[in-house]
Amino acid sequence: MKVMGYELPLMSSLIVWAILWEILGQMDVSILLPPLSAVLVKMVEIIPTQAFLSALAVTARGFLTGTILAALIGVPLGILMGKSIIVDRMLLPWVNMFLSAPLSALVPVLMVLFGIGEQTVIITTLLFAVWIIMLNARAGVMQISPSLVEMARSFGATPWQAFREIYFWAALPEIIAGVRIGLLRAVKGVIIGQLLVSIIGFGRLFELYSTNFLMPHFWAILLVLFFFAFLFAEIFAVLERRVRYYASNRT
Amino acid sequence: MSMQQTAAVLDRSQTDAAVAVRGVTKIYEGNVKALENMTLDFPRGQLTSLLGPSGCGKTTLLKIIAGLIPATGGEVLVNGRAVKGPGRDRAFVFQDFALMPWATVLRNVGFGLELRGVPQSEREAVSERYIKAVGLSGFEQSFPHQLSGGMRQRVGLARALAVDADVLLMDEPFSAVDEQNRRKFQEDMLALVEQEKKTFIFVTHSIEEAVYVSDKVAVLLPRPSRVSEVIEPKIDRSVSPDAMRRDPDYLDTVERIWTALRTYVE
Numbered sequence: 126m127k128v129m130g131y132e133l134p135l136m137s138s139l140i141v142w143a144i145l146w147e148i149l150g151q152m153d154v155s156i157l158l159p160p161l162s163a164v165l166v167k168m169v170e171i172i173p174t175q176a177f178l179s180a181l182a183v184t185a186r187g188f189l190t191g192t193i194l195a196a197l198i199g200v201p202l203g204i205l206m207g208k209s210i211i212v213d214r215m216l217l218p219w220v221n222m223f224l225s226a227p228l229s230a231l232v233p234v235l236m237v238l239f240g241i242g243e244q245t246v247i248i249t250t251l252l253f254a255v256w257i258i259m260l261n262a263r264a265g266v267m268q269i270s271p272s273l274v275e276m277a278r279s280f281g282a283t284p285w286q287a288f289r290e291i292y293f294w295a296a297l298p299e300i301i302a303g304v305r306i307g308l309l310r311a312v313k314g315v316i317i318g319q320l321l322v323s324i325i326g327f328g329r330l331f332e333l334y335s336t337n338f339l340m341p342h343f344w345a346i347l348l349v350l351f352f353f354a355f356l357f358a359e360i361f362a363v364l365e366r367r368v369r370y371y372a373s374n375r376t
Numbered sequence: 377m378s379m380q381q382t383a384a385v386l387d388r389s390q391t392d393a394a395v396a397v398r399g400v401t402k403i404y405e406g407n408v409k410a411l412e413n414m415t416l417d418f419p420r421g422q423l424t425s426l427l428g429p430s431g432c433g434k435t436t437l438l439k440i441i442a443g444l445i446p447a448t449g450g451e452v453l454v455n456g457r458a459v460k461g462p463g464r465d466r467a468f469v470f471q472d473f474a475l476m477p478w479a480t481v482l483r484n485v486g487f488g489l490e491l492r493g494v495p496q497s498e499r500e501a502v503s504e505r506y507i508k509a510v511g512l513s514g515f516e517q518s519f520p521h522q523l524s525g526g527m528r529q530r531v532g533l534a535r536a537l538a539v540d541a542d543v544l545l546m547d548e549p550f551s552a553v554d555e556q557n558r559r560k561f562q563e564d565m566l567a568l569v570e571q572e573k574k575t576f577i578f579v580t581h582s583i584e585e586a587v588y589v590s591d592k593v594a595v596l597l598p599r600p601s602r603v604s605e606v607i608e609p610k611i612d613r614s615v616s617p618d619a620m621r622r623d624p625d626y627l628d629t630v631e632r633i634w635t636a637l638r639t640y641v642e
Contacts, residue, residue, distance in 0.1 A: 275444050276474035279462045280488040280539065290491075294478050371477035371521060 159341045168345035176330065177346075183326040187243055188315040191250025195311065196304050198251075199258030203303070204292050206259065207266025216259075224256040228314070232321040243325060246318035253314025254307035261303025265296025298368045305361035312354040393417035394543055394575035395441055399450035402436055410436040412600045413450065418543075423569050423576035425586040427633065428596035429640050434579045435547055437596075441577065442468050442545050454543060464492075467536035469546040473528045475520040481507060481531050482516040488539035499538075506534040509571075511564065526557030537568075543575045550585065562589055563617045583637070587611070587629045588621070595636055604636055 127133065143161055150160025171177045206213040206220075232249055239245045273295060277287045293300075319328020327346055334343040395418035402411040410433040418424045426434040439445045441452050443461040452459040454466060467488065475484050482503050483490070489499035507516055510530040520528055529549055536544055550558045566589060569576055580586050586593045587609045597604045609629045611620060620626060 270472065270474065272470045272472050272474040273476070275439075276468070276470060277491075279442055279444055279466075279468040280491050280535075281462055281464065282491050286491055290487075291476070294476065297478070368478070371519070 156338065157340055159344065163341045164344040164348065167341035168348060171342060171345055172349070180326045180330050181349075183243065184315055184319065187246040187250055187318070187326065188311055191247045191315060192254055192304075192308055192311045194247070195251045195254035195258055195307055199255040199303070199307070200262045200293075200300055203259035203262025203300075204266050204288065204296060206263040207269075207296070208288075208292065213263070220256050220259055223252065224260065228252050229317050229321065232318060236322065241322050241324065245322055246315060246325065246328075249318030249321075250311045250314040253317075254311040257310060258300075258303040258307040261299045261306070262296055265299025265303075266292055268299075269295040298365065298371075301361055301365045301368060305358055305365065308357045308361060309354055312350065312357075316350065392420045393453075394420040394455060395577065396453040397437065397441065397450070398453065400437065400440060400447045400452060401449035402433070402440060402445070403448045409600060411440075411447075412602065414601065414603065415450075416594055416603055416606075418575055418577055419592065420542075420575050421573055422591035423578055423589055424592040424594060425578045425580055425590040426596055427580055427583065427586040427593050429598060429637060430581065432596040432598040433601035434581075434596050438545050438547050438577060438579050441543075442466055444468075464539065465541055466543045466545055467539050467541035469529070469532050469536045469544065469549045471548040471551055473520070473525075473532045473552070475528055475531055475535075477520050480517050480519060481512060481523070484520065484531050485534045485538050488535060492539075502538050503534070506538045507531075509537065509568065510534045524554075524557065526553045526561055529553055529561065533565075533568075537572065541574070543577065546576065546578045548579050548581065551581070558585075559617075565589060566613065566617075583630050583633050587626055587633065593629075593633065595633055597637075597640060607633065 146158070146161045150158055150163065202212075202216065206216055228249070231252065232245065235245045235248050235252075239248055269292065273291055274287065277291045282290065316327055316331070319326040320331055321328070323329060323332045327350065330346055331343065334340075334346070397414055397416040397418075400411055400414045401409075403409050414433075414437060416437075426437060428434050436445070440447045441454070441459065443459045443463060443466070454463070476487065479487070482500060485507055486494075486499040486503040489502060494502075504516065507513060510533050512527060512530050512534065515523065515527065520531065523531070529552070533549070536546075550561055553561060562585060569589075578586070578589065590609060593607045593609065595604045595607065596602070607629060609626065611623055611626050611629075613620065615623070
């Protein structure tokens, strides 16, 4: 972006918001909004603490397990939906329902099924991420050129070979985009799961800080979380760019 | 090809059909008749064209021979065996090339062999040989999007040749290739047909193309779909391509087919 002839560095909009935040914080507008500098100081202070590190470990574990499961389940099922009208008819209503359903409301039910602990958090994360991954894999398969599928058949591909060598790769750009969006939803999922279970991970810390009005602590954790979500999304955006060379050349 | 050889091939063709289509009928959903009781022989070692206006069922017939779609009635024999599905005795060249955009030229050409479990070093050696045969040496590591339409179809042709099938099925292979490249490609293909000693079945809607490349042209007519006539262009292929295109026999054959087809053109 250029402003008055100067090339602005990437994310310079963030600097504007950071300055605005600092000013509002210094003006003492609300107890909910401490100055950014105070938040950053608090962040440096709490990151090395045992409470934070163990919360981070638990959260990372829940997040990664949930997301990997979501991808392992969502991608093959999504591909199957794109391939088979019967599977699609069976699953699509559920996928659409869960995609828009208020999943947070489901967590108490999950707690009954899976107990008050990490398992529930993992399942919540999975449920937040899996639907969009399925839908994207499905969309990826549905745009495959039919002649590519015929090509594989005519050269004697077994259904499994066609699945692995054609469907998966042809849908890969959409699959990666789906996993990227799924990751962001998984961040929400893992925190909401932890908040509702409220005895583990960042959820416990959020609960602790917000009920005690420790706003700098609260914001510090939120910023850390934002950083991680941003990092994961960026990694996948890089992957997406790597397959872009053929995404637009598939027909 | 000398006259003697031509005679020998023609003679053999009387008795030996690599592909025999026997009373094939294809009815699509909604009672749409694409083919009705079609019978046609494809002599071994020759290039036979299926020529006709759109809607005459020529691509349908080709895909039935390929085993990609089932016939509603009748049967197709390849080397005397009934077609039940795709098989190693046939290889297909697609109108839109059907290359894997995520794979290099080398891997695309070797894909048929890869599916058969041929070890990597062996299939790469074979692929390289055919990449050279179609004139794409030096492009082994290129990706399809880096190639022109004509070059992409050369990759498609190399892939079909690499599996060493008896019968090559080509579905309007040059229709998505620009005119200059098409002419060059047609000339190169004639050389390949002679070299490879395979049976080629070639679908096209271009009369000139069919007459130029074919030993036999089966003219198909639509509604109901049928073989109107089978023409054997007697053209001396020993002369230069340009001389061939000016050959009175060539021009007469083109004219004759046009006369047969013109009533079906709206």
